[in-house]
Amino acid sequence: MVARVIPVSPFDLVIFGATGDLARRKILPGLFLRFKSGQMPEKARIIGSARSDFDSAEFRKVIGAAIEEFLDEEHRPAEAVTAFLDRLEYVHIDAMGDTGWSDLKAILRDDVIRTFYLSVSPSLFGAIAERLSKHRVATPEARIVVEKPFGHDLASAKALNADLLRYFMEEQIYRIDHYLGKETVQNLMALRFANSLFEPLWNATHIDHVQITVAESLGVGGRGGYYDQSGAMRDMVQNHLMQLLCLTAMEPPSKFAPNSVRDEKVKVIEALDPVAPEDIVRGQYRAGRDEPSYFEDAENPDSRTESFVAMKLKIANWRWAGTPFYLRTGKRLRDRVSEITVVFRDPPHMIFPNPMEGRKGNALIIRLQPDEGITLRTTIKEPGPGGMRLTEVDMDMTFADALGSDLHAQDAYERLIMDVIRGDQTLFMRGDEVEAAWGWADPLIAGWQESGKRPVPYDVGSSGPEEALMLLHRDGRRWRPIGD
Template identity: 80%
Template sequence: MVARVIPVEPFDLVIFGATGDLARRKILPGLFHRFRAGQMPSDAKIIGSARSEMESAEFRTLVGAAIAEFVAPDLRPQDQLDAFLQRLDYVHIDATGDTGWDALQKILRPDTIRTFYLSVSPALFGAIAERLSTHAIATPQSRIVVEKPFGHDLESARALNRDLLRHFDEAQIYRIDHYLGKETVQNLMALRFANSLFEPLWNATHIDHVQITVAESLGVAGRGGYYDQSGAMRDMVQNHLMQLLCLIAMEPPSKFTPNSVRDEKVKVIEALDPVPLRDIVRGQYRTGRDNQSYFDDVENPDSRTESFIAMKLTVGNWRWANTPFYLRTGKHLRDRVSEIAVIFKDPPHNIFPNKMEGRKGNALIIRLQPDEGITLRTTIKEPGPGGMRLTEVAMDMSFADALGKDLTSQDAYERLVMDVIRGDQTLFMRGDEVEAAWAWADPMIAAWEEAGQRPMLYDPGSSGPEEALMLMHQGGRRWRPIGD
């Protein structure tokens, strides 16, 4: 199958923090891939900006080295790389001062889509937005892209939104969450709303529970200072896992438009019931054979920040009444896995009473990483003579196998940046969505801080604390094995 590439309109893209890690690893290599695919118009311009003083030629050298490091040799022919680098420019800008803004204004074209990607600390969002406005660089058709974290709590999220809205309309603001750019996440919406097979079953009558797991095999070494101020709740649950939950639990939107989709996601967050402390398990990894403990990685022996969290929550509406959603994420776990498992209820009447022992039941497994795809677990008759013997089989659709490797090789940032240029906000969070998520998370964080309980210790390479297993066992359920 050949992917259809739809070119975007001419644009000027300014990347603030263009010499930083995210720009080098994801944004600039992603733009090169889109250039190679023919999606970027010939007159597109990419302008790097940072505190470092350098010439445009030096910046092109830096970007060329980043692409050589993060893009496979067979995907970066020299002639195409050279052509891409010619579209790059650089301006030294002081984000909190007046240096460089006039120079930036001079190289931007007046009648072209202007996109400003803020790959910088959230503390600089307001200052950059203000200067883009006061220097008349931002136009009515400009877009501004901001990276997470979108605040540290509800109060700071509201302040951040106010800073941006002073200078940009909500329709111009793109709060990027790379999880929503994954092919499988978008396929989840197609699976639900473009097929008549699943939607009639997508409710409490037929679904026993839902598991959402995002596990990492590495610890927080190298970013311990940041992580110890956020923890798994702020770093993962409040944003990434919340987005996955919304797509699973949302009602069908009236139409596939950005605000219709985001309206339904906000309704899910607002319908979440408060989660009591007894339904939350927090953990920290201890020292292992090949790793330091969490305390060592964050250089804080008194830290009470969680590197693992599991919780049981419910959505208080008719569709999901009494259907638990189990969320789990952590560092230094058994494997690197991200998946959503929708576990269906057993048939209302079992006509094979002696044949169903050990059967796990029907399940729809949506894999986000490492191998994107969808698996439907069903029960069939075991082939061969000897009577009715039942067995389980997985109907597996690996996107790489079914659709071709070219259709699955896009990084999420590639897709999302092109969506910004198109002006499509479907896969980006709206301000009220961010604030609703913090309004749900803040009481839980405050409750465990008041309780003063230390997170449970767990072994690196495990599935987390034993208490997380008990969270499921209490309801007669089991977590799916990490890495299964």
């Protein structure tokens, strides 16, 4: 299958922090791939800005090197790279002062979409927004994109929202979470709301429980200092896993429109019951063979910051009453895996005299990474003579196989940036949604800090602490193996 490429309108995209790691590793290579695919119109232009006192030629060299470093050779033909680099310009701007803003205003065009991507520290969001307004660089139709982390707690998230809303309308603000740009995350909505097969079963009557796992095989590495001030709860659960939970559990929106979808996501967060202390497990990876411990990576031998979290959540509404949601995420685990597993209830009466031992039951496994796709586990008769013997098989749709490798290669940033240019906020978080998520997370974090308890240790290359396994075992359930 060949992906349809729908060109966007002409635009000027200004990237603040254009020589930083995220811009070099994800944003600009992603824009190049959209350019190569034909989605970027002739009048589209990308303007980099950073503290470096470059000119446009030097900036093009930096981005050319980044494309060579982060994209495979087959995806970066030389002529396409040269043509893309010709679209780039650079303006040196002092984000905290007034230098360079008049130069930026002078090169922006009035007849195209203006978009400002803030690939910078959140501490600069307010200062840049203020100067975009003060120097009349931003028009009433302009769009502004801000990266996570969006706040450290509810108070700081409210302050960031207030800073942005002084100068931009909510309809102009795009709070990006790259998990929402993954093909499979969007397919979750299509699977539920574009088919009549699953949605009638998508409730507590038919679903036993749901597991959401985001496991990473690497440790915190060079991010140790930052991560030790954050932890798995702030870094992953409050945003990425919460978004996956909302899309899995939300009610059908009245239409596929930004505010309709986001209204339903907010309702899920507001319906979450308080989490009991016994329903949460926090862990830290210990040193392994030739592998440093979390203490060593964080350079803090007394750290009480978690590198692993598992928890049991309950949603207090009619659809999900009695169906638990189990979330887990962690560093230095067995494999790099992100998936949502929806486990259906067993038939109310088993008519077969010899049901298979160790039967896992029907499940829908939605894989976000590394191999995006969907698997449906069903029970069938084992082939061959000798009576009715049951077995389980997986009906698998790996997107790279079913839809073609070109679709599989698309990165979340490619899709989300093009959505910004189109003015589609569906896959971006709204201000009240961010605040609702922090409002849920803050009491849990405060409770941990007040208790002073250390996270429990777990082995590198494991599935996490034994206590996390017991979280499901005591309910008569088991986690889906990581890397299965």
